[in-house]
Structure formats: C-alpha cells, structure tokens
Amino acid sequence: MDSFNLGTLLLFFFLHWMDGTDANSHWTxxxxxxxxxxxxxxxxxxxxxxxxxxxxxxxxxxxxxxxxxxxxxxxxxxxxxxxxxxxxxxxxxxxxxxxxxxxxxxxxxxxxxxxxxxxxxxxxxxxxxxxxxxxxxxxxxxxxxxxxxxxxxxxxxxxxxxxxxxxxxxxxxxxxxxxxxxxxxxxxxxxxxxxxxxxxxxxxxxxxxxxxxxxxxxxxxxxxxxxxxxxxxxxxxxxxxxxxxxxxxxxxxxxxxxxxxxxxxxxxxxxxxxxxxxxxxxxxxxxxPDSITRYTLGKLCAAAAMVIILVVKVKQFKEHDKEQQQDTAFKTDPDPEKLEAPPKVEA
Missing domain, CATH: 3.10.200.10 (Alpha carbonic anhydrase)
Structure with a gap:
C-alpha cells in the first residue's frame, strides 16, 4: 500500500513537471x-x-x-x-x-x-x-x-x-x-x-x-x-x-x-x-538620415514667425533717428534645440 502511494505520488509530480515543461516551451x-x-x-x-x-x-x-x-x-x-x-x-x-x-x-x-x-x-x-x-x-x-x-x-x-x-x-x-x-x-x-x-x-x-x-x-x-x-x-x-x-x-x-x-x-x-x-x-x-536635417511643419511655422518679427523690427529700426540706431543692438539667443554629442551604443 505504501509503495503504491509512493508510486502514485511520484507519478503525480512527474506529470506536473511535464505539464510545466510543456507550458514553458509552448507559446503563440x-x-x-x-x-x-x-x-x-x-x-x-x-x-x-x-x-x-x-x-x-x-x-x-x-x-x-x-x-x-x-x-x-x-x-x-x-x-x-x-x-x-x-x-x-x-x-x-x-x-x-x-x-x-x-x-x-x-x-x-x-x-x-x-x-x-x-x-x-x-x-x-x-x-x-x-x-x-x-x-x-x-x-x-x-x-x-x-x-x-x-x-x-x-x-x-x-x-x-x-x-x-x-x-x-x-x-x-x-x-x-x-x-x-x-x-x-x-x-x-x-x-x-x-x-x-x-x-x-x-x-x-x-x-x-x-x-x-x-x-x-x-x-x-x-x-x-x-x-x-x-x-x-x-x-x-x-x-x-x-x-x-x-x-x-x-x-x-x-x-x-x-x-x-x-x-x-x-x-x-x-x-x-x-x-x-x-x-x-x-x-x-x-x-x-534625411529627417535629421529636415524641418518639421511646427519648426517651419516658428521660423516663418521669427522672420516676420525680424522684418517688423528692421522696419521699426529704420524709422528711428541715427542716434537711436547707434544705441540699438540686436541680440539672438542660442539655438535651444542644438543637439548634444551622441552617446555610444554598448557593443
């Protein structure tokens, strides 16, 4: 009786192990x-x-x-x-x-x-x-x-x-x-x-x-x-x-x-x-790649707006007298989207 129970128990664990193995090896x-x-x-x-x-x-x-x-x-x-x-x-x-x-x-x-x-x-x-x-x-x-x-x-x-x-x-x-x-x-x-x-x-x-x-x-x-x-x-x-x-x-x-x-x-x-x-x-x-140097629509619109602003500024600038012109200086901010040095991929 004891040996029968032991055999049954071993069979149970064997089948359970086989089920787990099949589950781990099967995928879709x-x-x-x-x-x-x-x-x-x-x-x-x-x-x-x-x-x-x-x-x-x-x-x-x-x-x-x-x-x-x-x-x-x-x-x-x-x-x-x-x-x-x-x-x-x-x-x-x-x-x-x-x-x-x-x-x-x-x-x-x-x-x-x-x-x-x-x-x-x-x-x-x-x-x-x-x-x-x-x-x-x-x-x-x-x-x-x-x-x-x-x-x-x-x-x-x-x-x-x-x-x-x-x-x-x-x-x-x-x-x-x-x-x-x-x-x-x-x-x-x-x-x-x-x-x-x-x-x-x-x-x-x-x-x-x-x-x-x-x-x-x-x-x-x-x-x-x-x-x-x-x-x-x-x-x-x-x-x-x-x-x-x-x-x-x-x-x-x-x-x-x-x-x-x-x-x-x-x-x-x-x-x-x-x-x-x-x-x-x-x-x-x-x-x-081409897209690295290609401007997006948003960037193009922003650039166009900047051009318009500059044109207006230049027109206003020309309307000032010479003394005011000498005291006026245009300042441009650095490009905020300047790319940083690319990190390397680990081989």
Whole structure:
C-alpha cells in the first residue's frame, strides 16, 4: 500500500513537471502579452523589435559597412529548410561570418516574419517586426549569428549580453520576382506543416541582402521570440529589398503552424511581435538620415514667425533717428534645440 502511494505520488509530480515543461516551451503570437509569465526576459527593458524614429537617431561616423564573409559562395552541402511552427527557417554553415564588429560572429540560421493580405499601405496587414517612423513593411528577414570569439555555440551565447548579432532586412513588394528569394520560396510546399524539413540546394546568400550594407540602424535589443534574451546587437538595414506580390502571397499562405497529424490546419500568418518601448536606448545610424536635417511643419511655422518679427523690427529700426540706431543692438539667443554629442551604443 505504501509503495503504491509512493508510486502514485511520484507519478503525480512527474506529470506536473511535464505539464510545466510543456507550458514553458509552448507559446503563440496570439498570447504575446503573456510571454513574460513563462519567459521573464520578455518583460525586460531592452526588448525588440522597436520603431526606428529617424528624427531621434544619432549619427555615428565610426560605424563601418557590414562585412559578410563566405555568404556569396554556395556551400558544399545543401541548406536545410524547416517549418518550426512559428516561422520558416534555413540553416547556415559555420563558414558564414560577420566582421567589422568587436568580435567575430558566426552565422547560424535565417528566418522570416510576415503578416497577411499585404496591400502595400504599410498598415497592420504588413508583417515586418521593425518599423521605421511607424511604418510597417511587408515582411522581414533575420540572419542570426553568435559570438564565436567568446562562446562555443549559439546555445551558450544566446543568453549572454554580448552573445548574438542579427541582421534585419525589411522587405517590400513589387511587380518582379526576386530570384534570390525564390531559392527559398519555391520549396515552401515541402514544409507545409510544423516539424517538416527539406534539403534545398545552396545558393549565394549575399543576394538576399540589400546592395548597400553601409547604411543601417544599430541598437542593443533582444530576441523577438521567447525566451526573448536581451543579447542581440541589432543591425537593421536602411535599404529594403523587394519581392513580387506573388512571392509574398506564397509566403503568407503556404505554411501551417500545426503538424500534419492535427485534424484542423492553422495558417502560419502574422508571426511578428509588436514594437517594444525604447526605454532610453540610443539608436545609432551609420549615415545621416534625411529627417535629421529636415524641418518639421511646427519648426517651419516658428521660423516663418521669427522672420516676420525680424522684418517688423528692421522696419521699426529704420524709422528711428541715427542716434537711436547707434544705441540699438540686436541680440539672438542660442539655438535651444542644438543637439548634444551622441552617446555610444554598448557593443
């Protein structure tokens, strides 16, 4: 009897532990507000993605163009394309690396985020994670690397403050097919369901990136999916890439988030996290964005009013006699909106 009770008790704790494990490993984009309950880092203050507000960027002339090593050479082995229930992911060989950062970063994988029924308006139907001045793009590509100078693998690196570097590529739509992205999209039919994977021929991965790797935004952030570790040095390129509307439609409709055995299929769509508060973080730009030197309507109106005031003052000034003119001096206040020296982003 005692042994029976002991066995029952052990079974209870085992099942309870299994339930807790499943709860911690399972998440969806519909319960984003609940992520932090199972994954505490998701409630951190340095979360990603963010809205890149170009008028608030700090230009850092020391930021050099991103250097990708090995990307342009097709690998000796096929890439593995998989559906993990949250996104479509493609493995990358260890010979793909990033240089120009404080450490050497080795590529691990790339994946996509998208929405549904994109109409090009930049609204909620778009699926990019990062936004620029509040505008969402059609989709987004992330290329994930880990700090191979300091850590043996991505599993160890991902939870370390300086562990990861991710390239973000914003995707828009046009009329013409993008042949580089078709190297991936044409195989989506083989990974329709979660847990499926297929080998695909290797190709020039550099062709997935923008032409200009010298114009980008950089900030410290996190993984955009659980466990949301705040370990990512983000590089989001200013130049966007374009795929055809047909290609995007294929990405939006080809995949399901459930396994093939499930009786009900759930389309894999809207797999993007909403933008997170910046919380005093500094976002650097490797170039001078137009909006930094562009005047807002309010500033233009204020400048126009100042001009009118000055014209009136000059007219009044000319009406005074010469003695009064000699005693009169115009004084101008310093520009109250003069920018301070930009702080540096911690690598």
């Amino acid at each position: 984009y519909k319960d984003m507000a609940q992520w932090s309950k199972s994954f505490p880092d998701c409630g951190g203050v340095w979360q990603s993605p963010i809205d890149v507000e170009t008028s608030a960027l700090h230009h850092d002339p020391s930021l050099m163009p991103v250097k990708v090593v090995g990307y342009h050479k097709p690998a000796h082995k096929p890439f593995t394309l998989s559906n993990n229930g949250h996104t479509v992911k493609m493995s990358l060989p260890a010979c793909f690396r990033l240089r120009g950062l404080p450490w050497k970063f080795t590529a691990v994988q790339l994946h996509f985020h998208w929405g549904r029924d994109w109409d090009g308006s930049g609204g909620l139907a778009g699926g990019s994670e990062h936004t620029v001045d509040g505008r969402r793009s059609a989709a987004e590509l992330h290329v994930v690397h880990y700090n191979s100078d300091l850590y043996p693998n991505v599993s160890v690196a991902q939870s370390q403050r300086d562990g990861l570097a991710v390239l973000g590529v914003l995707i828009e739509t046009g009329d013409d097919n993008n042949s580089a992205y078709e190297n991936i999209f044409k195989y989506l039919e083989f990974i329709k369901y979660a847990g499926q994977q297929t080998p695909i021929p290797s190709f020039n991965v550099r062709s997935l990136l923008p032409t200009d790797l010298g114009r980008y935004f950089r900030y410290n952030g996190s993984l955009t999916t659980p466990p949301c570790y705040q370990s990512v040095l983000w590089t989001v390129f200013a130049e966007k890439v374009t795929v055809s509307r047909t290609q995007l439609k294929n990405l939006e409709t080809a995949l399901f988030s459930n396994s093939e055995k499930d009786p009900k299929s759930v389309p894999l769509q809207d797999n993007f996290r909403t933008t997170q508060p910046l919380n005093q973080r500094v976002v650097l730009a490797s170039f001078v």
